[in-house]
Structures are given as structure tokens and as C-alpha cells.
Amino acid sequence: MAIADHAMLVDQSLCINCDACTLVCKQIYSTTDDIYRTQIDTYEHGTYHESIEVFNKKACMHCQEALCVITCPTGAMHKNDDDLTVFDERTCISCNYCIANCPYGVITFDRSKGIMEKCSLCDKRVENGLEPFCYTVCSPQAIKYGSRPAMIAEGNQRVQMLKTQGFEEANLYGVDEFGGLRVLLVLQYTPDKYNLPAETEVPMSKRVLKYLISPLGGIAAVAAIGALIYNYTSNKKGNA
């Protein structure tokens, strides 16, 4: 059985951009040609001998408040029992809202198959008590997997060690972003150096939109609008 409240921890300070995760995942899931479920992006900052190079494992972060799920009009993009963001191709209408709204840019439309490709954190393995493949294969063991509290504790420990070694900006990314991510990152530098988004909250407008466009959410939509009005009018009183 899956670990309750599970998470993956990617230690970007150990990643070596070998693409083991990228290519094993591609091999196992047989993604089309240039499409990958996980990739490593590389960024250089500074110049020559004073430059740094960082690697970012770009794959679904399994946000607990997932914008792709919130904005999917049909529920094709949804959360499973293990709180993983997974895709059911049977109800997808190829509207691409998920792609447009994903803050991490980790969903790809495979036109040839008519499906959205993205990392599922090997949901079928997780369901059966196994770890995701990228954890199993990562050669430098930069990827850890376990309970979210344990991953956060380990991540913080690693951040502390990096700080003592002179990486002053070291931080653990994913604790609170988008309701808390199930893929946490140990970063040596600030998130922008890894091209991670500045916005880390689900905009209220998206929440409302969800309820408006989802037939099942009609009542919730009314409630949401009601809440907005109440909020607005309370503020006005406050300012008086």
C-alpha cells in the first residue's frame, strides 16, 4: 500500500544531469519522440570562472492545490487516492487549459495520441507500495522518497549542511507552494535561478472559474461569489 502523505525529495545539489531518470522514464512509458515526462533543465548564472551551473528536474510537482486539476473542465486531470495528480484520457477534451495554467510547464500535449503526457509519480507502483522509478534509478541518489514529514525533515537537514558549506541561499522548496508540493526540492540558490515560478499561490480567479465552469460546482460557485462579496464589503467597513 502507498505511504500515507507521501512525497519525493529531489536534491538538486546532487543531481548531475546524467538523464538516468529522464531516459528510464521514457523507456518505461514509451513516450512519443520528443516528449518526456521528466527532464533535466540546466541554467548558468554569472560569467566564466565566477559562474554557477544548476540543474532542475522538471516534472510534475504534484501540487496539493493543483492548478491543472482546478482548471480542468472535465475532471480528466484529477487527484487519485494517493493525492497524486493523474490524467484520465477518457474524459480529456484537449482544451489544453491544464498546460496553460501549469506554473511549472510540465504537461505536454501529445497530438499524435491525443493525450496529455506528464509525470504520474509512477502512480501504479506507488499504489502497490513501490517507489517511483526515478527514485529507484537515480545514480547519485539525488532523489529520495518517503513520508512528506520525513522528506521535509531530511530536506531541511540537507539545507543546513549546504549553508555551513557556504551556500547561503540554500533552501527547501515545496513546503507551502501551491498548497504544498509532493515533490520537494533542495536548492543551493534561490528558486528563480532554477526558473521556478515566482507566483506560488493559486489565484482566487482560478478557484472561481473552476466552480463556474464545472456543472457539479454550481452551488459552490454561488457560495464562492457570495464569499467574495462578503469579503469586499467587510473590507469596506474595515476602512471606514
Next chain:
Amino acid sequence: MKSDGLNMKRRTFLKAALATGAAVGAGMPIPRFAEAAEEIVEDAEKKVFTFCGVCSANCGMIAYVKNGRLVHIEGNPYDFVSGNPYNPEDGGRICVKGYNAVKTLYDPDRLKYPLRRTNPNKGINEDPGFERISWEEALEETASRLKESINQHGPESFLLMTRSNDFANRLRDVIGTPNHVCHQSTCFTTQQAAWAGMVTGSGRPWTHDLENAKYILTMGFDGMGKAKNPHLQGLSKALQRGAKLVSLDPYRSKTAARAHKWLPIRPGYDLAFALAMIHVIVTERLYNREFVANYTEGINELRSHVVSRGYTPEWAAETIDTPGITADVIKEIAREFADPANQPAHIPHHKRDGAGPNHVNSTNLAQAQLTLDALVGTIDRPGGMTLPRNPSMPGFDGLFPIPEELQEQMPEIRRERIDNWEERGPFMSFPHGNFATLPYGILNETPYPVKTALVRGYNPLSFPDHLTMVEAFTKLDFIVNCEIYPSEMSWLSDIVLPEPIWLEISGMGPRSYHSLYPQIHVRNPVVPQLHEEARGFGGIILALAEAMGYGEYFRDTSEGGSGNISGGKFNNLRLQALGSSWNDLVNSPTGLWEPEDPADREFVPREEFGTPSGKIEFYSTLFEENGYDPLPTWKPRREDPDEEYPFYMVISRAPMHKMTQTQNNVLALAGYPENSAVMNKAKAAEMGISEGDEVYVEARSAGWMDRERKIKLKAKLIEGVRPDTVMIYHGFGRYSKYLTQGYDRGANEGDLIMSMDFNEMRRLNDPGMGAAMQDHAVKIYKA
């Protein structure tokens, strides 16, 4: 906690069935997502123990087979190389090249049956026009061509090019040729010489106990980015334990990207840095007194030497002349390296790094590195390099002796070789040989003509002076090539014989590249041989020997033995000598043989070493005896850039590629499809070169072979490389059209590297006789 397999759930099955049904109903293609999900939840039919054959680390593996098809490979947690027998819960991991091997197994371009060329012309642009022939034909023709040539031109006219193999070695000796030439002069002979001269008397170790090191200094060593999985894992574990990593490298390798400090050392000048470090440590007396007193000789000579030569940090900084590498930085690193709080400290070196054989001063650098490790006490100690702890097994000749009456019939073998390797000192193993001098010997028929060759696994692309080597190969009358895929060597050969890939065969291997106590890993066929006509190399040699009339030399003369020698018999006898057997090994629950006695599974550091004094010799008496520098000494590069050729060139490999073996593998190509001329952004801008522009990289035509040396590549611009340096990944520039995926991508930097004539090799007087693969200058201009 891993479970043994995955059970398909009814719910999942129905979901998948629904998906496929619905899709088919709607006339849509069946979504692969559903199919793929099915695959990974079903039970793997079986898990098979084997070990990797991509590189010589031979990482222990567990192969997952479903419906008779290999679907996935993982590391063996009990194996030293891919796991940790002291801590198997850590799990086993291999490298991306091992994981990719699934696609090599199923590569449709693999060799399937024997081939013969029909086009009599040979060359890079000459399609051999292969036709399929039977094994009988192939063996008969090969045997008769070889015998005819040997009868006419002598046994020395036959050239054997294969990594040392017991069957091939015996055939070589029966034929009586001294010309067994391997690649090690382009690989690690410089490090081997230093180890032999200072520590072992012969041979070099491979195991780095990196995970226990607290301070790791690398000089062009990209342990995280290329080649060896155990180095990668060891460095990662060390980093996780809080080790400090400092990386000297002309370009920002993967290791340098992960290091706490990257210093863009001038290529070939690591030696100055190391000598200055020695100067600081011995003059400030920072070394490990106890280790030096008990286990080394020559500290006083070493001190006098570095002082009298003036190898000061100031001298080094001026010589290296690189921003960020100041005298203060050198002192700081020297003091950190020797600091008791940072022990164990270690300078790992493996192959094709600063210590060689990339430069004519590589052996000197290896000496300096060993000196530094000895000063802090990490030679055969935790955190450093450890001497081999391999199982002691009887050898081929011991188990299958050639009967005396047959031995008497064997010809006497000439001393002179086609690559002049007989000039080597006592530090070099036979049969390493020298790729750098081989083309000269063949083309000039010096000291005599070589006419035929059997080449296994080697590819002309990996030679220095590749085009000249192609000329040398095409000059031969007859080449037989044993391979698994139609390489550039096949392209130039007369007869090509298909071998199965390592995933299809049986065998066993000691953990030579990484073990603290002896282990032997089993190799089981993961799938039945895909191509029925492929034959194992031992079997090919046996059949060839029979066809040449030498079958008698390959009878099983072991006690109680009969019939012919086979690999299986050899393995079984060796295991029996250890108190085990092939059966035991195949049935081992961990895929491994290990010593039974727990005392034999403990790491016991050596107290004595293989030198004449029994100590680690800072002043190598063996080197002195043979006319080499006994102490690490400054020596410049063979060639520095000048106005006309202003760039250094460094060569490396992409992490998912292995030399010339993976460029037809679609998965490896997905990771890295084509090599480039990697240049510094600012420098390129100065030169008007933009990202993706085609450029020529050209080397001087010098040395004994006058030819144009130029290749065309697309420029890739980064910050992480010296402005005066270009970096190129090896393995591309393929011209075998039978490699449908790998053909004609990028270019081969081997075209730029010079080979040597015999005089130059002697003049360089390098105990390692290295090929100096990166010791030349190039120029770059837009195409």
C-alpha cells in the same frame, strides 16, 4: 520496503480495458498511457542476476523480464560496485548507460550473421557491400587467409587487437606473434606507471573509497559525469556526508558543477598546482607524521627536491596564469587538504583525466597525486584508493596446461613489435601496447610488415590520428572483426563475425573496480540469444583454431577433463578452487560469491607495499633505475597554443554515452544526439560565432604524418569553459552506414590528435608511454 513484484489489480485491468475499448469504439488510437500502465503493474515474469558489460566496472544488475522481454534493469544492492554489501538497504544503482542497455539489446542494426565484404576497396566512403555467409565459409576463409599470410610473412605479421582474453591470448601464442595491441596507452598507462614506481612494483588499483573521504580534490577527473558508476555513487555519498569537493578542470564538468569550488585550470598545468601543494605541505610540515614515518621512504629527498626546484605557490600561480588560481588559493587548498579535520583527504584519478594519458606530463602528475595522498596517509586506507582485493583463482594456463610436446612446437616469439612497445619499462603489463605508435609501425612496415588482423570491439574512431589509423587498417591484406554491431571497424574489415551481447550470455566477474573484499558476480542470460547465429568470442577463437589446425592446443587438459576448453568449464574450475562451484554461484540468492569466513570480509589495510623498500617511495628507486624522474617533476605540455593555433582542446564523454558503443542507441541519442564544439560565450562573441554556427576546429599538421587535421562541428556556447579552450565529446562522426541511427552526426575529434613515430615515443621518455591525447593546440573559425 520493496515488494517482490506487482500484482495486477482487477480494478486497474478493467480501467485499462475500458479505456482501450472506448477508444477503439471511437475510432481513436489506443492511448499508450493505458497500455504502459498495464505493463508496470503486472508481475515481472522473472528477475535475473547479471552484470553490466557497457564498461569494465561490471556493475551487478538485476534484470526484469516480462513475457520473455527485458523491460528494465536495476542495480544489485549486495554488489560492491552497484550497491553496498555492508548496507544493502541502500539499494543498488547503476548508471544511465547501464539503464540504456535495454535499447542496445533490441537494436535492429545489430549484427545477426557472418558477413563478407564484396567491395574490394576500403575506406571511409567505401561501402563494404556486405553479403551474408555461413559460419563454415567465414571460418574457412578466415583460417586460410590468416595461415597463408602467416606462412608467407611470418607469425609477427598477424596483429591481434582485443582486450586481454584467455582464448585469444592462447591463439596468439600458438601462432607466435608479439603483436597484441590494446588501447591502454590512450587510457591509463600513465597512472599505472606511477603506481608501479611508487607503490606496487607493477599494476594499479581501481577502487576509490570515496564515500569515506572528507576532502576530495579532482584534477580533470569527472567521476560524476563520465564512466564509472562506483565513482559517481561514492562522490554523491561523500557529498551527502558533508565532504568538501574541489574540482580543477578546464571546463565545468558534472563533477565541477557539483563541487564547492571549481577552478578552471589551464589544461596540462595541474602538475604545477600539485607540485606547489607538495611544497606547502612538506615545508610547513603539515603531513601525517605517523603515516609518513611508518609507510613511506624519501620524505627528505622530496622536500629538498621541491625546495631546490622552487615549486612554490607563487611559481605555480604564475605558471598556471589563470583568474582565480592565485598563490593564496593554492596555499589554502594545500592546507585544507592536509588539515587533520579534513581527513581522509584524497585525489582520485582514473583514466583520461589530468593524470593521463592526456598530456606528456601526465605520469608526473600521477606521481604528484600519489605523493599528496601518501603525505596525508590515504594510500590503501579508508577514504583513499585501495589496492585490489580480488579472489585468488587459478589461471587459464594453470588449469588447462598445453602438453609439453605441443609447447615444443610453438614458435619462438620475436621481441620487436609493430608499435615499439617492447621498449617499455617494467611497469607496463603485456599486452597493453600503444595506439599512438601503431599507425606508424604499420604504414612504414617498421620493424617489419604486418599484413592481417583480428580486431574485437575496438573502433578506429578512438585512435589518436584517426584518419592515419584508417590508412593503416586499409593497408592490411585481411581483417576479421568480431563485434555486436556494424561499427567503423566492421566497415573496414573483410569478414565480420557476430557476437551476442552481454545480456544474452553466461559468465562471472570479480569486482575489480570497486571492492573492499573479494566478490564474484554471476552473469546469467537475461533473454535467449536474439540472433541465433551469434557466437561467443571464446567459441569463435576455438573454431578458428580448429580451422587453422591448432585445435590440439585447446583441449581440456584439466584433471579429469575431456573435449575442448570452454568458458563454462573454466569458470566452474575457478570457483571450485575457491570451494564453490558454478551451480552454487547461479543459485546464490544475492547473485554473488563471497568468502564464507567473516574475517575475510573485513578490510585490512596493508602494512607493506610492492616496492624494493616495501614502503611507498616518494623517491621511486624503480624509476631511477630505469632512467625516469624518481620524484614528481615539472614538465611542460608537448605544445601550447600560439597565435596561429590559439586554443587548447579537451575531450570528454556525455554521461549517457560510452565511447563509440552507444551512438546507435535511440535512448542515448535522445539524451545527447550530436557532439558540438563547446566554447566560452564571451570568446565566441568576440569571434563573431553564435550558438549553433558551424565552425571548423583545426589542428596543426605536425609530427611524422603530414595531413590536414580539421573537423566541422556546431558551436555550443557556455560560461563554464576557459575562453582559450574548446571541449568536445567523443564518440561521434560515424561513417558506418549500417548504423542507421548513429550515422553522420557531429564529428570525430580523433582526426585532430597526432600519433607518434617511435623516436618521439622514446624522446618523451614517459614511463607510462601515454598517447598524450589532449596535448596539442587547435584553431577555430566559422565554416
